[in-house]
Amino acid sequence: MSSAPVSEPKKKLSARGLLAANLLVLRRRRELSQEALAFEAGLHRTFVAHVERQARNISLDNIERLASALGVEPFELLKP
Amino acid sequence: MSSAPVSEPKKKLSARGLLAANLLVLRRRRELSQEALAFEAGLHRTFVAHVERQARNISLDNIERLASALGVEPFELLKP
DNA sequence: ATGTGACTTATAGTCCGTA
DNA sequence: TTACGGACTATAAGTCACA
Numbered sequence: 001m002s003s004a005p006v007s008e009p010k011k012k013l014s015a016r017g018l019l020a021a022n023l024l025v026l027r028r029r030r031e032l033s034q035e036a037l038a039f040e041a042g043l044h045r046t047f048v049a050h051v052e053r054q055a056r057n058i059s060l061d062n063i064e065r066l067a068s069a070l071g072v073e074p075f076e077l078l079k080p
Numbered sequence: 081m082s083s084a085p086v087s088e089p090k091k092k093l094s095a096r097g098l099l100a101a102n103l104l105v106l107r108r109r110r111e112l113s114q115e116a117l118a119f120e121a122g123l124h125r126t127f128v129a130h131v132e133r134q135a136r137n138i139s140l141d142n143i144e145r146l147a148s149a150l151g152v153e154p155f156e157l158l159k160p
Numbered sequence: 161a162t163g164t165g166a167c168t169t170a171t172a173g174t175c176c177g178t179a
Numbered sequence: 180t181t182a183c184g185g186a187c188t189a190t191a192a193g194t195c196a197c198a
Binding site: 132139 | 163
């Protein structure tokens, strides 16, 4: 009885993990540094770094600011 | 030159507004009171009430708790 | 069953550094 | 350019009394 999955089931990420991953991908895609993104969003450089490392529990208003700085809707930052 | 839209363009809601609206719909659909939802999510009744009234800037961890109490993914609470 | 203002405590978010 | 700390200050969390 093989229990090996044919393809890996995606590991369930926490909301923080999801946000961090999406943030990184979108930021890189736009060739922005953490600093540049932080500036666009009106946030501090070190805060963006913390969020990307899942070290901080960001608030909704700031999720919205990051989304807007990246040109996406807020919910897209939480999509798996 | 008619400028009347065939169907109304949806007014753009803030992230708080989106969350509040989705929260209300999902909560009602499950026939939960604010109190019951708060209990499921491990939050205080009045806190949920404030969020539904857009009076609070909720954090990601608590968005996740509410989503889980409602049986949906976090991003679904922010979908337009 | 819900809305709301006020209040304290916890932590989000800033700013200064070092590597 | 990013990671990570320490020491702040601003604001979210959490609770209550009362409409």
